[in-house]
Every structure is written in structure tokens, then in C-alpha cells.
Amino acid sequence: MRRILFGLAAVSLLAATACSPAEEAPAPEVKKSLARQAVFYQGQGQVQSLTSGVISKAADGALQLQADAILPSAGYTETGFEPRIYAAPPPDGIYEVDVVATEPKSPSAAVETKVTIKGAWAGYKKDRLKGVKMISKTNAVVAMLPPG
Numbered sequence: 001m002r003r004i005l006f007g008l009a010a011v012s013l014l015a016a017t018a019c020s021p022a023e024e025a026p027a028p029e030v031k032k033s034l035a036r037q038a039v040f041y042q043g044q045g046q047v048q049s050l051t052s053g054v055i056s057k058a059a060d061g062a063l064q065l066q067a068d069a070i071l072p073s074a075g076y077t078e079t080g081f082e083p084r085i086y087a088a089p090p091p092d093g094i095y096e097v098d099v100v101a102t103e104p105k106s107p108s109a110a111v112e113t114k115v116t117i118k119g120a121w122a123g124y125k126k127d128r129l130k131g132v133k134m135i136s137k138t139n140a141v142v143a144m145l146p147p148g
Contacts, residue, residue, distance in 0.1 A: 036084060061122070069117055074113045076101040
């Protein structure tokens with residue numbers, strides 16, 4: 001009787017392992033940000049999403065930022081960039097900025113609105129910056145500094 005029970009247990013164990021789902025590949029590791037958000041003004045928040053971003057150096061040395069963004073409705077004002085705060089420079093040289101806008105005071109129809117946001121960043125780390133990661137509510141775009 002004991003042999004039969006052990007035999008049934010072994011068969012059921014083999015059947016269970018044969019029917020188990022194939023091992024899945026591990027999810028890619030999400031890179032944790034080393035920065036923290038700057039404090040937003042009243043009514044200000046991240047834009048809904050980004051479609052593209054570009055950076056370049058101006059003649060005066062400031063970094064010119066440009067992002068094509070989508071807002072949830074018309075009437076948003078004071079669009080711009082808020083650099084994140086770092087305790088130490090990022091090891092990969094890619095700094096993060098939040099792309100922000102101020103919500104309209106009176107609600108309007110929820111029609112997605114495309115805008116181009118431009119701004120300058122004078123206080124960036126000139127010797128360490130290689131690129132800028134522009135962050136919205138739903139996605140992020142990385143713009144690398146052109147050589148030269």
C-alpha cells in the first residue's frame with residue numbers, strides 16, 4: 001500500500017511539473033532616478049505626455065530645451081521646464097527635468113492639445129551633462145547633447 005501511495009505521489013508530482021507554465025524571462029530592471037522633483041507652484045503639474053524633445057547650446061552658454069507635448073485640454077499657461085534636484089551628478093550624465101504647465105482656472109472641453117514648449121536652462125552642469133531626460137505624467141523622452 002505504501003508503495004502505491006509513493007508511486008501515485010511521484011506520478012502526480014511529475015504531472016504537475018510537466019503542466020507548469022514555461023519560465024518567463026525576467027522583467028527588465030527599471031532604472032531608479034537619483035533625483036527628486038523640485039516643488040511645483042500652485043496649479044502647476046506635469047504635462048500629459050511628450051512626443052519629442054531636443055536640446056542645444058545657445059551662444060550665451062545656456063542650454064536650450066524644446067519639447068513637443070500633449071495637454072489634456074486647451075487653456076494651459078506658463079509652460080516650461082523644472083530641473084530635478086540631485087545630491088550628486090548622475091553617473092551617466094543624463095539630467096532629468098519635468099515638463100510642466102499651469103492648469104486653466106476655468107475648466108474647458110477635454111480635447112487633447114499639442115504644444116511646443118521652449119525654455120533655457122542656464123544653471124546646468126556644463127562639464128558633466130551629456131543629455132536631458134524630459135519627464136511627463138505618462139512617458140519620458142531623452143535628448144542627447146549634440147557633439148561640439
